[in-house]
Amino acid sequence: MENDQIMRRKVRVLFSSNKNPNFETFTDYIEKAFKEVGCEIVFFENRDFVIPGRIRDRFAFLHDFDINILNKRVLKMAHDFKPDLFLEDGGWNILPKTLNVLKGAGIKTALWTNDPPRDLLAEFEPIKNAAPCYDFVFITGTEAVEPFQDINELHLLPFACDPDFQKPVMLTDTDKKAYKSDVCFVGSGHVEIYPDRIRLLESLAELNIDLSVWGPGWETLPDTSPLKKKICGSSLKTAAWVRLFSAAKIIFHSHYQDPLGGYANYQVNPRVFEALACGAFLLVDDQKDIRTLFQEDEHLVIYHNAADLKKKVLYYIENDTERKRIAENGRREVLQNHTYRHRVEQILTITGLAKE
Template sequence: MVSLSFRTGQKEGYRAGYSEGYRLGGCRALMERIPAEPLPFFDLKILYVPQGFESIDEGVAMGLGRMVRECIVVPPEQVVEVALQQVPDIILVMNGLHVFPEDFRLSMNRLRESGFRTAIWFVDDPYFTEETPGLAQHFDVVFTHELSCVPLYQSVGVKEVFYLPLGVHPELFTPTMAGPAYRSDICFIGNAFRNRAALFDELVPFLKGKQVRIIGGYWERLARYKELSPYVYSGFIPPAETVKFYNGAKIVINLHRPTQSGEDNRNSLNLPGRSINPRTFEINACGTLQITDIREDLTRYYTPGVDIETFGSVQELKHKISYYLSQEDQRRSLAQRALQTTMTRHTYVHRLPELLNLIMAHGLDQQ
């Protein structure tokens, strides 16, 4: 005899599967209607030195490969050898921190002295400003995704400094079928910086009875960890898994890390965070509703209430979560508009022509 609980679970599973399929079908239909724009072509050989951020590195390398004569990806410890052999027009370094060898700055000096045009794109600003100004001085051109760091790099003598936000790797972050193991009402992925831990501690009573996933490191910092532990997966997950969790969620929360210097940051200058993180683009590229805290440049890329939602307090966040969990059509419509905005304006294919044009306009043609 089939139990009532089994039948109830079967019906709920069917409804969830139907809703997911309906969402995915709408996202894919929308993407099929986005016209394919012709890509610009740059008659350049690029030497690209990745940081080790898989979702960024792959997106940039693939984007460059589609619009330049040749893109060569090389690890930092081989940059001098390969550059001297291949003679690229531009050497583009991603971030230059964490995994780079100690003598990397000397390598860049040697290459500049040999006449190579060098550029770096900082993507961890402003959290490592104790290191990045010294590193920036070893490059001809500096790009940063953080508005507050442009005057910083100018102040240490870098003549060519540009604000350039990141984007999304659309072949990775895209609408996809997630499956029951990845479904949730509310999802957050990221490390438990102090402001994030404080937020979720305050949300504990509100989260009860909801399907919640909190994924990342250091979540034992939670004051109410015991109560939240059923929701927590501690540790790193690869980008491909992140995509599934984003797709399986009804709502994804985005809360930027704090900028104060301390155990999580090396920002003794205490520069503020004015710009959005890459996660903003990545969540929206999955066709899932995002509710984010507010950074100054957010409205350059998205319109709150149209293709993204924002919160300025815990109370406002709870109100908007409750509202959108109960309003599936509105939640889906806003998420699909976010998907359209992202795929038509904010992929690396959209960012890289600006980067290459800026490098070319400020010195490459005169070499």
């Protein structure tokens, strides 16, 4: 639905999240999307603590003190701004008592939680405790359905893309020299966190292909790893990885899974939507929610194990026409159904703030 069709007056949104000063993130895209549909939005930094984390984390009373200060600040902002909707990204630091005050003032409250529920970890407890106090809870993946099963207004709201940032780009000769490859991976490579990802990439390194690996953590690999020679860079600005997505024949992606098997992760990573928006051909693992949102071999291609991955890499490197057809279909699909503007419009509709 379009802005001029759904908005009769400006809806006010108080958006509680955190920003990365070095590059654009989910937070920036959501803030921008609310403005695009005609909302008036004010941003609250929900990790702007007074006490340094290294001290706060050592003493529970200091942590509680800082959390209470932060909650008083968000209440002051809500009192001054008088929003129609309070939208919290994450859910770690906003207390139930704060939500009750907001609702008592006639403000609708919504949580958009985007990390897999980690029941075995203490850090998930604040989210789980506060979630029932929100009017609406949005989850990015179906792994959160069970932990939040008692919440009436529970809605799946996956990540998405912003076509103004993620889009095909014309590559200069310098870009081609720096970024062109047969297969490219962009993401973290910390050994203790992503063992499956590393094993899969090491299997690709055995092939006679041009493989490039970008992102933080790869420098920790042992010197014996065949990936050592494939590492091209660490932290990247948005403009750089958009060029990577445009330059590679195949973008490989592997979702995070808990190495200890303590909790499930079914959600679709933002990188999937962003790569497709750039017109990339995406070869991705068999993630449960992918099959709900996309059609296999039509919008992207799914691999099932290392052998299947290698087989499909070799096939699609050589089959340009089929690879480009799938990439074009994938881009069309995310632009039609999976932008952050779509997500914001869903939020407004579900919360009853979209106007006929």
